[in-house]
Amino acid sequence: xxxxxxxxxxxxxxxxxxxxxxxxxxxxxxxxxxxxxxxxxxxxxxxxxxxxxxxxxxxxxxxxxxxxxxxxxxxxxxxxxxxxxxxxxxxxxxxxxxxxxxxxxxxxxxxxxxxxxxxxxxxxxxxxxxxxxxxxxxxxxxxxxxxxxxxxxxxxxxxxxxxxxxxxxxxxxxxxxxxxxxxxxxxxxxxxxxxxxxxxxxxxxxxxxxxxxxxxxxxxxxxxxxxxxxxxxxxxxxxxxxxxxxxxxxxxxxxxxxxxxxxxxxxxxxxxxxxxxxxxxxxxxxxxxxxxxxx
Amino acid sequence: xxxxxxxxxxxxxxxxxxxxxxxxxxxxxxxxxxxxxxxxxxxxxxxxxxxxxxxxxxxxxxxxxxxxxxxxxxxxxxxxxxxxxxxxxxxxxxxxxxxxxxxxxxxxxxxxxxxxxxxxxxxxxxxxxxxxxxxxxxxxxxxxxxxxxxxxxxxxxxxxxxxxxxxxxxxxxxxxxxxxxxxxxxxxxxxxxxxxxxxxxxxxxxxxxxxxxxxxxxxxxxxxxxxxxxxxxxxxxxxxxxxxxxxxxxxxxxxxxxxxxxxxxxxxxxxxxxxxxxxxxxxxxxxxxxxxxxxxxxxxxxxxxxxxxxxxxxxxxxxxxxxxxxxxxxxxxxxxxxxxxxxxxxxxxxxxxxxxxxxxxxxxxxxxxxxxxxxxxxxxxxxxxxxxxxxxxxxxxxxxxxxxxxxxx
Numbered sequence: 001x002x003x004x005x006x007x008x009x010x011x012x013x014x015x016x017x018x019x020x021x022x023x024x025x026x027x028x029x030x031x032x033x034x035x036x037x038x039x040x041x042x043x044x045x046x047x048x049x050x051x052x053x054x055x056x057x058x059x060x061x062x063x064x065x066x067x068x069x070x071x072x073x074x075x076x077x078x079x080x081x082x083x084x085x086x087x088x089x090x091x092x093x094x095x096x097x098x099x100x101x102x103x104x105x106x107x108x109x110x111x112x113x114x115x116x117x118x119x120x121x122x123x124x125x126x127x128x129x130x131x132x133x134x135x136x137x138x139x140x141x142x143x144x145x146x147x148x149x150x151x152x153x154x155x156x157x158x159x160x161x162x163x164x165x166x167x168x169x170x171x172x173x174x175x176x177x178x179x180x181x182x183x184x185x186x187x188x189x190x191x192x193x194x195x196x197x198x199x200x201x202x203x204x205x206x207x208x209x210x211x212x213x214x215x216x217x218x219x220x221x222x223x224x225x226x227x228x229x230x231x232x233x234x235x236x237x238x239x240x241x242x243x244x245x246x247x248x249x250x251x252x253x254x255x256x257x258x259x260x261x262x263x264x265x266x267x268x269x270x271x272x273x274x275x276x277x278x279x280x281x282x283x284x285x286x287x288x289x290x291x292x293x294x295x
Numbered sequence: 296x297x298x299x300x301x302x303x304x305x306x307x308x309x310x311x312x313x314x315x316x317x318x319x320x321x322x323x324x325x326x327x328x329x330x331x332x333x334x335x336x337x338x339x340x341x342x343x344x345x346x347x348x349x350x351x352x353x354x355x356x357x358x359x360x361x362x363x364x365x366x367x368x369x370x371x372x373x374x375x376x377x378x379x380x381x382x383x384x385x386x387x388x389x390x391x392x393x394x395x396x397x398x399x400x401x402x403x404x405x406x407x408x409x410x411x412x413x414x415x416x417x418x419x420x421x422x423x424x425x426x427x428x429x430x431x432x433x434x435x436x437x438x439x440x441x442x443x444x445x446x447x448x449x450x451x452x453x454x455x456x457x458x459x460x461x462x463x464x465x466x467x468x469x470x471x472x473x474x475x476x477x478x479x480x481x482x483x484x485x486x487x488x489x490x491x492x493x494x495x496x497x498x499x500x501x502x503x504x505x506x507x508x509x510x511x512x513x514x515x516x517x518x519x520x521x522x523x524x525x526x527x528x529x530x531x532x533x534x535x536x537x538x539x540x541x542x543x544x545x546x547x548x549x550x551x552x553x554x555x556x557x558x559x560x561x562x563x564x565x566x567x568x569x570x571x572x573x574x575x576x577x578x579x580x581x582x583x584x585x586x587x588x589x590x591x592x593x594x595x596x597x598x599x600x601x602x603x604x605x606x607x608x609x610x611x612x613x614x615x616x617x618x619x620x621x622x623x624x625x626x627x628x629x630x631x632x633x634x635x636x637x638x639x640x641x642x643x644x645x646x647x648x649x650x651x652x653x654x655x656x657x658x659x660x661x662x663x664x665x666x667x668x669x670x671x672x673x674x675x676x677x678x679x680x681x682x683x684x685x686x687x688x689x690x691x692x693x694x695x696x697x698x699x700x701x702x703x704x
Contacts, residue, residue, distance in 0.1 A: 007378050008525040011553075015521050061574050124353045125544055127575035137554055144554025221576055222541045224350040228518075263522040269484065271513040 005208055007141045018149040020256025021156030025211035025223045026229055027236035028248040029204025035195045035243015036180050039091055039106075040099040044208050045230030046110030047083060051076045051212025052221050053117040056126050066131040073213045080209025084202035089182060091201075094271065114226050123223055128216035152214055159207065164245050176200055180243065235274060239281045241253075241288025251287055331573065335660075338680045339378040339409050339631050339638045341407075341624075342399035344385050344392060350454055350515075352386035353540070353571055354412045354616055358434060361620035364411075364608055365628075374631020376638060381405055387412060396420055400429050407432060409623045412436035412484055412699035416564050424449040429640040430647065435616060438583040439489055442666045443701055448645050451667045453622040453653070457489035458496070460564055461537070463673035463693045464586035465497025467537060468562055471691075474503045476532030478559075481541055482525065489702075490537040490564055495703060505605070507531055517542060520549040534559050539566035544575045551579035562586065568678045569615035571687050576581040576634040579687065588669075589618045589657040590676045590687040596655035612658070612686075622655045623671075626662070629653070666700045673698060 016273055027253025030044045043242065055072045094101045129135075136142045162202050167173035175196050177185040178186045219225060258277050263270045281289060343362055362380055372378055381403045385392035392411070408424070409432040417436025427445040433441065437460060443454060449451035468477065473624035478500060491509065497505075504586040507530065512523050520700050527534060534555075536545045542565055550561060565587025566572075568580045591602050591612040600623065605613040611615045614622075626699040628646070631638050633646040652659050653669075660671045672695050676687035 012522050012525060019519055061577065092339045118352075123356045125541060125572050125575045127544060127548075127577070129577060137552060145551075146552040217544075220541055222350070223348075225354050225541075227517075259519060260522045264525055267510070267523075267526065271516070275517070287344065 008145050009261065009264060010141045011143045011145060012264045013257065014145065014153075016257040017147065017253065017261035018152050018256070019218075019259055020253040021153045022194040022215050023154050023209060023232055023236050024248055024252035025159060025207050025214065027233040027240070028160070028245060029207045031243055032163075032167075032176075032200050032245075033204045033239060034237060035241075036200050036225055038180070039201070040103045041087070041091075041106045041201075041204070042103050042230065043087065043106035043113070044204075044233060045226035046113045046210040047205050048209035048215065048229050049079060049226040050083070050113050050117055051080055051209030052128065052216035052225070053121050053126075053212075054079065054209070055213040055216060056128055056221055057121060059128060061127055061129060063132050064129050069131040069213075073210060075211045076213050077206050081202045081206035083209065085198065085203025087205055088198040088201040095286070101251070108225060110230075111143035114223075121221070124245060126221040128213070128221070130217045146215060146242045152218070155214065160249055162226070163203075168246055169262035172196075172199075172276055177243075202233045208270050217220045221242075232274075235278050237288075238278055240290060241291030243284075244288070247290030248290055296668045301328050303652055305659065324419060332344045333665075337637050338376050339407075339627070339643075340371040340376060340403070340405045341627060342396070342405035342407050343382045343410045344395055344399065344416075345379050345410040346380065346387035347384040347413055349383075349387045349641060350540070351412045354435065355385075355387075355410070357571065357614055357616040358410050358412070358620040359663060360618045361613075362624060364604060365624040367608075368604065369628065373628045374634060374638060375434055376631065378631075380597050384413070385410070385416055389413075389415040392416040392474060393419050393423055393562065395418060396423050397427075400427050400640075403427070405626055406612070406638050406643050409434055409620070409627065417441045419449060428644070430624040430644040431615070432626055434620040437489075438485060442668055446667045447638075448647075448667070451626065451647055451662060453626055453662075453669060454619045455671070456668050456700050457486060458493040459668065459671075459673070459698050459700055460588075461490040461493025461495070462500075463698045464535060464562060464564065465494040465499070466501045466505065467586060467675050467691065467693055467696055468494070468533065469498045469501035470504035472531035472560055472562060474545050475507075476530060477506040478527050478531040479506050479509040479536075480527075481511060481537040481538075482514040482517075483662045484514040487511065487514065491535075491541060492534055493699075494537075496699065500699070513672070515583070518545065520546050521553055524553055524555055525617055526551060527555075531559050532566075535562045535563040537566075539564075541574065543567045543569075543572045547572075547576045547583060548579045550583075560584070562601065564613055565589075565676075568676070568685075568687060569616075570612050570617070573678075575700075577681065581680050582678060584675060584677045585687070586673055586675050586693070587615055588671055589615045589689070590689050592672055592676075592686050592688055593674070595656070595658055597659075598655045601656040612684075615657070618656050620658060622653050624659075625653050625655070627652050638694035660695070668700055670700075671698075 033039050035043050054076050058072050134148040134151055137146050179193050179196050187193050235253040240251030258273045262273050335695055347355050355616050364681050373517045378627040384397040394616050400641045407430045411433045412435045414436045417433050420431055421441045430449045435454050437457040439458050479491045481491045507528050508525050510526050561583055561587040565585050565617055567585050568583050629650040630646040633649045634642045651662050660669045674689045675691040679686055679688045
């Protein structure tokens with residue numbers, strides 16, 4: 001094994017996958033809503049934040065059991081879905097008015113939601129505890145590594161496989177993709193195009209809120225966290241390409257590695273690496289790595 | 296959908312991401328300051344300039360609480376005269392802060408401005424104070440430059456200079472953690488650089504040698520410190536770290552989760568385990584040592600009274616920010632008491648040098664006539680868990696005369 005590939009760097013790589021997994025949960029909804037519904041949802045970060053703060057309001061910052069943590073995560077998934085339903089309705093009148101109008105509306109709704117949670121939970125710094133059963137660290141290639149992050153990797157991998165199967169291998173998924181390419185034809189087949197679009201927004205919003213719960217023990221809860229994660233998710237979408245699940249996976253993993261392995265190998269470039277990678281991808285493949293129209 | 300449209304779409308999204316990132320750094324635009332009644336006359340009018348929105352809003356909120364409590368305790372009087380507080384939102388952004396300061400001075404006719412969280416705001420407002428000849432009392436912003444050289448008669452500070460903050464920790468580290476093998480970590484912005492430089496000056500003046508490594512992490516965008524922790528050389532004898540707010544939470548948690556508690560002693564600047572971040576950090580902070588200007592566990596009369604008052608009103612322990620703001624109000628109160636006749640910006644500014652000793656919860660101090668900063672002791676605090684609550688137990692005091700206020704040129 002070469003000298004640079006030591007145990008510390010292997011931990012970096014694993015950690016990059018964990019961060020990437022979390023980013024995937026956030027970005028997959030953004031890219032699907034973007035790519036399949038043609039809707040620019042800048043409220044996506046606020047959905048994440050709402051998920052995290054919602055769980056915090058229920059659980060508090062004290063010790064929690066895995067069972068209650070999981071129950072709340074599922075609850076938040078459901079509430080996120082409802083929020084997605086509302087978001088779809090709110091944006092519907094703006095269809096055909098361009099992305100700027102949608103961006104303004106969703107960004108504005110996001111700010112309102114974020115401020116409401118600031119009022120409910122206070123403006124201070126908060127966090128969710130890692131569930132007690134997962135609170136310990138395990139040995140990983142001889143180094144200490146938090147078990148919770150391995151669970152984040154596992155959960156996001158499961159979600160990635162599920163979304164891929166649903167969108168690429170089922171009739172519902174084909175319909176969702178077909179509504180982009182030829183909405184008239186899909187409508188002519190007797191399918192309610194509006195309902196398919198709503199379903200995509202609902203799923204995306206639910207996953208963003210879910211990511212908020214999963215991410216809260218890692219990234220903490222504070223004013224401004226919505227914008228921070230939205231920027232990361234947008235970068236993932238730009239790199240991966242619109243509407244591509246594969247793109248979201250690769251983009252998220254890439255950004256995860258840039259933030260961990262990249263930092264270790266090129267510490268001096270850490271501040272510029274994120275946008276540097278994005279600019280590089282845009283130069284080489286303006287449609288993103290897996291953009292549906294890029295090829 | 297056309298290929299062209301998709302590409303521009305992505306480009307826009309990319310530009311949007313950049314713009315949002317920049318906006319997040321700068322803070323959002325602020326609303327107008329609150330209305331005020333009354334005019335000049337024999338009353339004291341204080342402008343409270345704090346971030347009420349944006350990432351610094353938790354600190355602004357803590358300052359507001361301290362001012363509210365002070366006014367309540369003193370029957371809305373300062374210097375024996377009726378007093379009024381006019382609050383304005385700086386959004387943590389120097390440009391907005393300057394605009395709000397101009398409004399406070401021009402429209403609201405305040406006699407003094409306090410609050411002031413971030414160093415860029417502090418630098419801008421120090422210039423504004425000097426130009427408009429209205430004094431400011433800085434309750435947090437620590438940049439050395441604000442009080443460096445010949446300090447303006449309109450600029451006073453009840454917090455600290457970043458050099459003090461780092462220097463005191465450097466002296467303690469050299470005497471207790473080893474004169475070799477230091478590793479310094481901090482957020483890569485002016486605040487982080489200055490604190491670490493102050494640490495190094497104190498460390499070397501107390502006999503320490505050059506550090507093994509200095510690891511700077513991108514400011515405000517680091518969500519994960521694990522790759523930076525991995526850079527700490529195995530032969531390090533201790534790590535000194537400066538992080539505040541959200542970064543402090545993530546740093547201390549990562550330090551614990553990745554097993555560094557068992558590898559190296561950690562010494563932090565006060566922000567690492569201050570009251571604002573403790574609930575979010577939880578048990579990971581236990582046993583972490585920090586050097587700060589205050590702990591709620593300090594034993595003196597002023598602190599006993601202050602902690603009791605604070606707990607009664609807010610059911611929490613007061614933070615360092617709370618004490619700094621409380622003392623800013625004490626300073627304004629005492630200076631106003633020295634004024635004969637009407638309190639104006641001019642008479643108040645002239646009275647600050649005569650304000651005398653501040654009976655602070657951190658221990659009595661006077662403002663250094665040369666730097667206008669507190670000539671204050673620093674405390675080494677170890678975080679202990681007491682039942683369900685956390686307390687920064689004071690384990691050592693670094694007296695004021697061992698701490699240098701400004702970096703040597």
